Every structure is written in C-alpha cells, then in structure tokens.
Amino acid sequence: MVVDEETRALVAPLQKLLDWARGHSMWPLTFGTACCAIEMMTVGSARYDTDRFGIFFRNSPRQADCMIVAGTINLKMAPRLKLLYDQMAAPKYVIAMGSCAVAGGPFAAGYNVVNGVDAIVPVDIYLTGCPPRPEALIHALLTLMERNAAGEPSAAELHAAEVRRAAQEATW
Amino acid sequence: MTVAYHTDVSPEAILAGMPSAERPCKIGPGRIPCAHTTPGELLDMLRQLRDEHGFTHLELLTAEEMQTASDDDGVGAEPGVRMVYGLTRRSDRRTMVIYVALPDGALEVPSISSLWRGAAPLEREVFDLFGVHFNGHPALTRIVLRDDFVGHPLRKSFEMPEGGVSAETVRAAAASHGDAHLRADGTADPASIPGLDPALLPCPEPGFETERIVVHMGPQHPSTHGVLHLWLVLDGETVVAAQPTQGYLHRCIEKLAESRDYRACTALLDRCDYVSGFHTELAHVLAVEELCGIESTPKADFLRVLFSELVRITSHHTWFAAAGLDTGALTPFLYAFIDRELILDFFEEVTGGRMMFNYFRPGGVKDDLPPGAAARMVEYLRTFDRAVDEYEALLTGNEIFRARTRGVAFLDRVTIADYCVTGPMARASGVDIDLRRDQPYAAYDRLPVRVALGEAGDTFERYLVRIAEMRESARLALAALEGLPEGPHVSDGVPRTIKPPKGAAYRAVESPRGELGVYLVSDGSAQPWRLKVRSPAMSNIHAAGPLCAGLRLADVAPVVGSIDIVMGEIDR
Ligand code: SF4
Numbered sequence: 143m144v145v146d147e148e149t150r151a152l153v154a155p156l157q158k159l160l161d162w163a164r165g166h167s168m169w170p171l172t173f174g175t176a177c178c179a180i181e182m183m184t185v186g187s188a189r190y191d192t193d194r195f196g197i198f199f200r201n202s203p204r205q206a207d208c209m210i211v212a213g214t215i216n217l218k219m220a221p222r223l224k225l226l227y228d229q230m231a232a233p234k235y236v237i238a239m240g241s242c243a244v245a246g247g248p249f250a251a252g253y254n255v256v257n258g259v260d261a262i263v264p265v266d267i268y269l270t271g272c273p274p275r276p277e278a279l280i281h282a283l284l285t286l287m288e289r290n291a292a293g294e295p296s297a298a299e300l301h302a303a304e305v306r307r308a309a310q311e312a313t314w
Numbered sequence: 315m316t317v318a319y320h321t322d323v324s325p326e327a328i329l330a331g332m333p334s335a336e337r338p339c340k341i342g343p344g345r346i347p348c349a350h351t352t353p354g355e356l357l358d359m360l361r362q363l364r365d366e367h368g369f370t371h372l373e374l375l376t377a378e379e380m381q382t383a384s385d386d387d388g389v390g391a392e393p394g395v396r397m398v399y400g401l402t403r404r405s406d407r408r409t410m411v412i413y414v415a416l417p418d419g420a421l422e423v424p425s426i427s428s429l430w431r432g433a434a435p436l437e438r439e440v441f442d443l444f445g446v447h448f449n450g451h452p453a454l455t456r457i458v459l460r461d462d463f464v465g466h467p468l469r470k471s472f473e474m475p476e477g478g479v480s481a482e483t484v485r486a487a488a489a490s491h492g493d494a495h496l497r498a499d500g501t502a503d504p505a506s507i508p509g510l511d512p513a514l515l516p517c518p519e520p521g522f523e524t525e526r527i528v529v530h531m532g533p534q535h536p537s538t539h540g541v542l543h544l545w546l547v548l549d550g551e552t553v554v555a556a557q558p559t560q561g562y563l564h565r566c567i568e569k570l571a572e573s574r575d576y577r578a579c580t581a582l583l584d585r586c587d588y589v590s591g592f593h594t595e596l597a598h599v600l601a602v603e604e605l606c607g608i609e610s611t612p613k614a615d616f617l618r619v620l621f622s623e624l625v626r627i628t629s630h631h632t633w634f635a636a637a638g639l640d641t642g643a644l645t646p647f648l649y650a651f652i653d654r655e656l657i658l659d660f661f662e663e664v665t666g667g668r669m670m671f672n673y674f675r676p677g678g679v680k681d682d683l684p685p686g687a688a689a690r691m692v693e694y695l696r697t698f699d700r701a702v703d704e705y706e707a708l709l710t711g712n713e714i715f716r717a718r719t720r721g722v723a724f725l726d727r728v729t730i731a732d733y734c735v736t737g738p739m740a741r742a743s744g745v746d747i748d749l750r751r752d753q754p755y756a757a758y759d760r761l762p763v764r765v766a767l768g769e770a771g772d773t774f775e776r777y778l779v780r781i782a783e784m785r786e787s788a789r790l791a792l793a794a795l796e797g798l799p800e801g802p803h804v805s806d807g808v809p810r811t812i813k814p815p816k817g818a819a820y821r822a823v824e825s826p827r828g829e830l831g832v833y834l835v836s837d838g839s840a841q842p843w844r845l846k847v848r849s850p851a852m853s854n855i856h857a858a859g860p861l862c863a864g865l866r867l868a869d870v871a872p873v874v875g876s877i878d879i880v881m882g883e884i885d886r
Pocket of ligand 1: 240247248
C-alpha cells in the first residue's frame with residue numbers, strides 16, 4: 143500500500159503488520175455475471191477449497207477487499223459494476239476473470255459488450271481463459287496476496303497517483 | 315373444462331381450410347407447415363388456432379429480416395421484417411408457423427399478449443432488437459438493451475461499431491444508468507415500470523401508517539442466480555407484485571452468429587446456456603442437419619444422449635446447490651459440487667473443456683470416447699443413486715427446508731399455458747410434457763425415457779421433480795453407454811464449408827430448463843441469415859410475477875431458485 147509522507151511516519155511500525163495481514167486474507171466480492179461465475183463458485187467448493195488460503199467470498203461490497211469480475215459486462219451492467227466498486231472500502235483490488243472481463247472475449251465485436259472492464263475500474267490482475275480453470279483463479283488470488291504481502295501498491299492507488307500527477311502537471 | 319380437439323386434422327389441412335392463411339407452405343425440408351397472414355387477421359387466426367384446434371403452446375415468437383433477394387418460397391421482395399409465430403399442439407406435438415410480413419415503414423402488428431401473457435416479454439424483445447411496434451401491448455419498452463440505446467441491432471441495416479464498443483462509449487455508459495424507470499438519483503419511478511400496475515402502489519387502507527415501497531432485487535444479488543433484476547412492490551414483508559427485468563447479460567449472440575459459419579456458431583451457443591452447453595449445441599446441430607439433409611451416425615446419436623444427460627445432471631447439481639443456499643444451507647453446495655467435478659472430469663477428458671465443449675458437430679460428434687472412458691463412466695453412474703440419496707438426506711426430510719418450500723408458490727396449469735412454461739417447472743405441476751419422449755431426437759427413441767412427473771406444483775414439488783430427474787438422467791446415460799453401437803462417430807461426406815440451401819428449420823431439445831429450440835434461417839450462404847434461440851428460462855422467469863405475488867420477501871429467493879434460470883440463455 144502507498145501512503146503519503148505524513149501518514150507513512152505515523153503508520154510505519156504498523157505497515158508491516160498490515161501488509162502481512164493483507165497477504166494472508168482476501169475477501170472477494172462475488173461479482174459473477176456469466177459463465178465465469180460458475181467457475182468462481184467452483185473455487186469455493188470442496189475440491190478447490192479457497193478457505194484454506196484465507197479467501198472467503200462476501201456478498202456485500204462493504205465487507206470485501208477485492209472484486210472478482212467474473213463474466214461478461216455489458217453496457218447495461220456497466221453502471222452497476224461501477225456502483226459496487228465505489229461502495230467497496232479502500233484498499234481495494236480488482237481481478238478481471240476471463241477473457242470477457244479482460245477484453246470482451248468471444249463477444250468483443252458485439253454492439254453491447256464492454257471490451258475490458260479496465261475502462262471502468264482499475265484492474266490489478268488480468269486472468270485470461272474462457273473460462274479460466276479454478277486453479278487459475280486460485281493462482282490469481284494468491285498472486286494478489288503475495289503482492290500485498292510485499293507491500294506493492296494496488297492498481298487503484300497507482301491510478302490515483304497518476305491522476306494526482308496529471309493534475310499537478312496541469313497546474314505547472 | 316375439457317375440449318375435444320380434432321387431432322386427426324393435420325395442421326396442413328387446418329391451414330388449407332383457413333381463409334386468412336395465405337400461401338400455405340412448409341419450412342425446413344417439409345417438416346413444419348406454415349402460412350402467411352396479415353396483421354389485421356393475425357389475432358383472430360391465432361385465437362382460432364388456440365381455441366378451436368388445440369394449438370395452445372406458443373413455442374416461438376420472433377422476427378427475421380426479410381430476404382429480399384429470395385423469391386423461391388414466395389417471400390415478399392419488399393425490404394422489411396417478418397414476424398414468426400410458432401404454435402404447438404400438445405396432443406400430437408405438431409408445430410406450425412405463421413408468418414406476418416411487415417414492410418419497412420409499416421412495422422406494426424397487433425400484440426398477442428391478450429392471448430398469451432407470456433408473449434409480452436417476447437414482443438418487447440422483438441421491439442428492442444427489430445423495432446417492430448406491437449399495438450395494444452401493455453408496456454412496450456426495451457427489454458434487453460439500455461433505454462438510451464440507439465438503433466435496433468438485429469436489423470441488417472444496423473451498423474456494428476467498428477472494433478466493438480469503444481472505451482469512451484463504455485465510460486459514458488458507466489456514468490449513467492440509462493434506465494427509463496430510474497430517477498437520476500437511482501431510485502425507482504414506480505409508475506413507469508413495465509408490467510407493474512401503478513394502482514398497486516398507494517396503500518389501500520387510508521389512515522393506516524404503512525407505505526408500499528418498490529425494491530430492486532438484483533441485478534447483482536447473491537440469490538438471484540445470475541444478473542436477474544426483479545422489481546418488487548412490498549407492503550411490509552409481503553410482496554404485492556413482482557416484475558422481472560432482464561438484459562444485464564445480453565451479449566449479442568444472435569447477431570454475432572450471423573457473421574460466423576455454421577460450425578463456429580456452436581462455440582457461441584455453448585456460452586448461451588453455459589450450465590448445460592450440450593443442449594444448445596444439440597438444438598443448433600439438429601437444425602443444421604435438418605437444413606442440409608445430413609444424417610448423424612448411430613454412435614453419435616448415443617453419444618449425444620449420453621452427454622446431454624450427463625450435463626443435465628451437472629446443471630441440476632448447480633440448481634441443487636443454489637436450492638440449499640437460498641434456504642440457508644451450505645452443505646448441499648459442497649456435496650453437489652463434489653459430484654459435479656467428477657462429471658466435469660469426464661467432459662474434460664472427452665471434449666477438452668469443463669464447460670465450453672464445442673463437441674457436437676453436424677453429422678456427429680467431434681471425437682470418439684478415449685479408451686477406458688466408457689468403462690469409468692459406467693462405473694461412476696452405477697453408484698450415482700447413492701450420491702442422490704445423500705443429497706436427499708440433506709434436504710428432502712429437512713424440517714427447515716420443508717417449511718420454507720412446501721405449500722409455497724403454487725404454479726397452476728392456467729399460468730403455465732399463459733406464460734408458455736416448460737420443463738421441470740411445468741412437470742412439477744402435473745403437465746406431462748417432455749420432448750425426449752414426445753418428439754424424440756438423437757437416440758431417445760431407442761432408449762427407455764421415463765418422465766419424472768409431479769402434481770402439487772409448489773416449490774417443494776419442483777425440488778422433488780428435479781431430484782427424480784437426476785436419477786433418471788443417470789439411468790438414461792447408463793443405458794446410452796451400455797447400448798453404445800459400434801461404428802464411426804461422425805458421418806462421412808459432411809462438407810468442409812456448410813452451405814445449407816435456402817430455407818428455415820426449427821428444432822427443439824429438452825434442456826434442464828425446458829424446451830430449448832433453435833430457429834435457423836439460411837440464405838444459402840455459409841453464415842446463418844438468422845439464428846434464434848428459443849429460451850425456456852425466459853418464458854419461465856416471467857411467470858415469476860404471478861408466482862411471487864403474495865409471498866414474503868424472504869421466500870422470493872427460494873422461489874426464483876426453483877425456476878432455475880440461466881441468464882446467459884435468457885438474454886443471449
Ligand atoms: S470469458 Fe468465456 S466463460 Fe468467461 S464469461 Fe466470457 S464467455 Fe463466459
């Protein structure tokens with residue numbers, strides 16, 4: 143996680159602890175819309191059992207750390223995706239699961255399909271596949287947790303920093 | 315009331331004897347009788363067919379762009395749209411198709427929602443995608459696309475966005491809800507919600523301090539089984555009215571199919587009903603085979619049955635898991651998904667995919683079973699009943715589950731006919747329909763199909779019927795494996811590029827949700843002119859309105875769960 147200088151001095155002793163905690167527990171919001179959502183459900187089932195990694199699915203954005211966009215997003219769904227993302231508390235992460243969420247998948251040429259959710263929300267992990275296997279989703283989640291443990295910034299933070307820098311440059 | 319229909323009168327004879335039926339013909343290689351009529355005569359004609367001749371089931375309501383170049387089936391040369399109405403007589407399962415040609419500039423036809431209430435959402439879909447106006451429709455607004463969408467995409471003149479929807483359009487779309495039934499602050503504007511009676515809104519008892527409120531349920535809700543959206547009018551805890559809306563997963567499948575070749579369409583259709591991809595594939599492949607006059611091999615027929623039944627089991631697994639979750643039980647999910655994985659392993663071994671198979675091909679199936687697979691499947695299926703016994707031990711006798719489902723949300727036969735409900739939903743109310751037996755396809759005519767039938771029609775009965783279907787499916791799959799004939803898995807001489815002759819075909823299969831059909835129109839080229847999927851779940855979910863009225867809010871989730879929907883197939 144990236145914080146400004148003042149806060150850094152305050153929380154420095156805690157930062158390691160926070161990063162460690164974020165590296166060992168990840169509560170994803172179930173944002174399943176289509177076929178990929180079935181594979182997302184599967185990772186919670188007995189064979190794949192994500193509970194053992196500290197990954198528990200939440201139904202409320204208020205309780206979730208990360209949003210798994212599992213499935214196709216179309217123009218009608220796009221504002222709802224944004225709304226739920228905005229309702230999540232920072233720090234928050236997004237996994238674009240499946241080719242649809244990454245880039246529109248098999249429907250990329252269509253008249254109603256969002257070609258990649260990164261147009262709407264900042265994406266931390268791009269997970270391709272149609273649908274990706276459950277093992278792949280577990281890998282994506284673990285990668286995200288490893289990054290957190292190492293204290294790496296999230297896509298949302300990088301995006302915010304980018305916006306700040308652009309604003310600053312504009313004032314120069 | 316029982317009416318004796320003259321079922322010995324063939325649909326051809328009926329159409330020939332009707333003055334309003336012009337140009338009687340047959341679509342497909344002579345299978346489905348059809349006729350043309352005018353907008354003015356349509357209502358009377360359909361009413362007569364329904365009431366006097368027993369064509370009570372509205373199987374298909376869609377439209378297609380007129381093929382101006384073609385003249386050989388007498389199709390008008392004027393550019394425009396033609397409406398397609400498919401009606402079925404249950405007694406002998408004969409289907410007929412009525413066409414109404416509408417030239418551009420006069421895209422108007424009377425709404426038939428007074429005959430079948432289930433026609434209303436289907437007409438809204440045609441309005442949305444083709445721009446046809448339905449006079450007398452109770453609430454004609456867009457149903458799948460955003461209200462601020464411009465154009466009617468299934469028209470051939472619609473310009474597809476170059477390279478797909480641009481990021482700017484997406485950002486603009488994400489910034490506004492584009493829903494005419496929401497105010498700018500996101501709250502509902504109840505008076506404008508299609509299908510909701512505004513008269514319901516004021517509380518009937520003056521002086522009593524309650525207020526009726528409108529609640530959105532979905533499209534992102536843990537218990538709506540996908541991106542279904544329900545408008546609920548609540549009086550305290552009681553649901554006064556419920557109105558499903560859809561479109562949150564419209565992925566342009568039918569339009570994209572028009573630029574794919576016939577084989578490539580199966581890949582799109584796998585993603586249509588993604589919980590039981592084999593069924594959508596099969597309906598399409600059967601329609602292609604019919605159009606081209608291709609025969610599949612006996613072995614392929616049996617393999618098609620085998621995989622259709624196995625995927626029905628996995629689909630019911632998903633439903634069973636949800637049935638538990640909806641009533642507060644997590645264990646059924648864990649149990650069902652253990653067995654689901656075991657079957658997915660077979661799919662993966664044979665087709666290479668866990669959910670997206672692309673396995674059925676015109677003329678047969680892609681690959682034969684790998685060595686040893688049949689024996690392992692037989693071994694698994696022999697013990698399958700024990701797994702279902704375990705499921706039943708979890709829920710069937712469970713006090714809480716019974717209390718939540720027994721006597722809740724009765725579905726009667728009138729509503730079933732009115733909303734064109736099919737599948738386990740209808741069978742749980744004692745409507746004895748099952749295409750596997752009534753209109754056998756693949757190898758079902760060579761196998762002992764037993765139909766699981768219920769009577770009561772409540773949520774619990776729908777549960778029991780699906781449980782029984784799982785056992786039956788395992789039995790059928792086993793029978794298909796044991797009777798698997800020798801020989802090739804695909805017939806010779808299927809051309810590399812499939813170019814069916816001009817014409818149309820409609821084939822339906824019994825999917826886990828009901829009668830899933832594919833209506834395919836060929837203009838003689840290598841891509842379909844029109845590919846329409848008849849979605850059973852779409853008809854079924856719109857019966858949720860009458861089903862949910864009067865229930866408690868907490869019962870809505872289990873009841874919607876008992877309809878067993880897949881949004882990919884509803885929205886397409
Ligand atoms: S990536 Fe494939 S499996 Fe996932 S939602 Fe898109 S079409 Fe479905």
